[in-house]
Amino acid sequence: MSEDKIPLDLLRGLIPDIEEKMPVEGFDEATLWRMLISLMNEPERRTRLQHISTMTNVLNLIRNANKILVLTGAGVSVSCGIPDFRSRDGVYARLSKDFPDLPDPTAMFDISYFRKDPRPFFKFAGELWPGEFKPSLCHRFIRQLEKKNKLLRNYTQNIDTMEQVAEIQRVVQCHGSFSTATCMRCQNTVKSSEIEEDVKKRLIPICRKCHPVIDDSTREAVMAMFGSLEVNIQPPPVLKPDIVFFGEGLPDTFHQSMEDDKQASDLLIVIGSSLKVQPVAFIPTAVPPSVPQILINREPLRHMTFDVELLGDCDVIVNTLCHMLGEDWEELCQEEPLTEITQLPKDSREKQAKELTVTETSTTELSLKSIAEVPLKSEGSSSRKTEVITEEINEVGFEEEDEDTYINVADLLPNGRYLYESPGRYVFPGAEYYKSPYSERDIKVESIGSSAATTGDEKGPEIEQKS
Numbered sequence: 001m002s003e004d005k006i007p008l009d010l011l012r013g014l015i016p017d018i019e020e021k022m023p024v025e026g027f028d029e030a031t032l033w034r035m036l037i038s039l040m041n042e043p044e045r046r047t048r049l050q051h052i053s054t055m056t057n058v059l060n061l062i063r064n065a066n067k068i069l070v071l072t073g074a075g076v077s078v079s080c081g082i083p084d085f086r087s088r089d090g091v092y093a094r095l096s097k098d099f100p101d102l103p104d105p106t107a108m109f110d111i112s113y114f115r116k117d118p119r120p121f122f123k124f125a126g127e128l129w130p131g132e133f134k135p136s137l138c139h140r141f142i143r144q145l146e147k148k149n150k151l152l153r154n155y156t157q158n159i160d161t162m163e164q165v166a167e168i169q170r171v172v173q174c175h176g177s178f179s180t181a182t183c184m185r186c187q188n189t190v191k192s193s194e195i196e197e198d199v200k201k202r203l204i205p206i207c208r209k210c211h212p213v214i215d216d217s218t219r220e221a222v223m224a225m226f227g228s229l230e231v232n233i234q235p236p237p238v239l240k241p242d243i244v245f246f247g248e249g250l251p252d253t254f255h256q257s258m259e260d261d262k263q264a265s266d267l268l269i270v271i272g273s274s275l276k277v278q279p280v281a282f283i284p285t286a287v288p289p290s291v292p293q294i295l296i297n298r299e300p301l302r303h304m305t306f307d308v309e310l311l312g313d314c315d316v317i318v319n320t321l322c323h324m325l326g327e328d329w330e331e332l333c334q335e336e337p338l339t340e341i342t343q344l345p346k347d348s349r350e351k352q353a354k355e356l357t358v359t360e361t362s363t364t365e366l367s368l369k370s371i372a373e374v375p376l377k378s379e380g381s382s383s384r385k386t387e388v389i390t391e392e393i394n395e396v397g398f399e400e401e402d403e404d405t406y407i408n409v410a411d412l413l414p415n416g417r418y419l420y421e422s423p424g425r426y427v428f429p430g431a432e433y434y435k436s437p438y439s440e441r442d443i444k445v446e447s448i449g450s451s452a453a454t455t456g457d458e459k460g461p462e463i464e465q466k467s
Contacts, residue, residue, distance in 0.1 A: 075272015210237035312428025
């Protein structure tokens with residue numbers, strides 16, 4: 001066995017379907033070894049803090065904390081109008097139609113594929129260009145934390161530069177941004193304004209330091225370099241935006257800041273991230289386990305342990321928090337506050353019954369289609385020292401006898417309400433929180449105002465079984 005094949009073969013042995021998850025054959029040997037080391041150094045799963053489980057706890061933590069780490073993902077930018085990636089009409093779906101030879105839509109962010117064909121990336125890049133969108137309520141909430149001297153750092157996985165638009169100063173752009181671009185050949189760096197016109201025209205920007213005069217023949221000659229042997233000897237003179245692709249290392253600022261921040265923080269808030277991309281997903285396990293951790297996200301993250309989970313539309317949740325925090329926080333509020341309930345209303349049963357009136361085929365399709373988006377099991381892990389970005393391998397488990405129709409608890413919420421589920425879980429409008437109506441861990445349906453209350457055990461809300 002050749003030495004350069006050792007890490008790849010070991011990875012294949014640990015994860016047989018790894019090549020279906022990420023283009024590992026395009027990674028260099030050093031990157032493969034770092035991936036292997038990260039898998040071997042699995043961090044110990046954090047234990048939930050039992051004394052933190054309610055919205056009151058969350059509010060007190062925000063009021064009293066002075067060094068808050070905020071980790072943000074795509075969920076904070078959804079309301080900005082920025083195109084999403086994975087929906088039916090998202091970027092990935094459209095790219096697969098335009099570029100049928102693309103091995104996987106995510107390959108548009110793979111550095112190995114980019115070196116062969118940059119067209120898919122630049123077809124999409126114009127849709128995310130800075131200046132086209134306004135910050136969301138979540139961005140303004142983080143800025144308010146900073147103005148109150150409560151923000152230690154905002155680590156963002158996003159490349160949309162919304163943090164700069166929101167005037168957040170203490171930010172680390174973990175995956176880079178569109179604010180600058182660097183020539184793949186001469187390493188000359190330019191501001192985004194110098195490539196904006198080309199990108200918005202869906203043209204591949206060429207370095208003017210390498211080619212002072214750019215015409216159609218120049219563009220044809222540069223494109224001919226991609227996929228040829230010449231690209232391995234001398235990279236094309238293309239200005240690549242300084243965002244981190246799969247297979248590239250994170251900027252030094254990420255590792256340097258985390259070294260300083262992980263021991264200094266007194267609260268971690270994760271907003272709108274699935275924590276599937278390493279090594280940023282390692283942040284919750286990097287801070288001391290005694291530091292409280294709050295999740296604001298559409299779905300629970302089964303591979304992580306948070307003290308309080310606020311599940312739903314991120315802006316809706318932050319709006320509710322701002323109302324409850326009061327004082328000058330209310331200036332951020334966009335809508336009326338929601339009211340908390342501890343049981344679902346009786347009329348939810350009728351809605352539930354209608355949803356369960358489906359054929360066996362549609363039931364199976366609903367289960368697989370809906371629940372596949374909710375990772376029930378996860379084996380992924382990471383080491384802080386790894387520099388390569390890799391997607392976490394998530395596994396959805398289905399038992400043969402598991403043929404129930406899963407329903408979204410958020411669909412059963414009355415207007416203007418959110419549900420408290422003990423311990424430490426709240427369900428808001430917009431949540432993707434699926435449960436089986438026949439499960440022993442279901443929620444009990446009661447009328448609003450009923451004297452019956454949850455018992456406080458870990459079963460959480462229950463939906464009455466169909467007789």
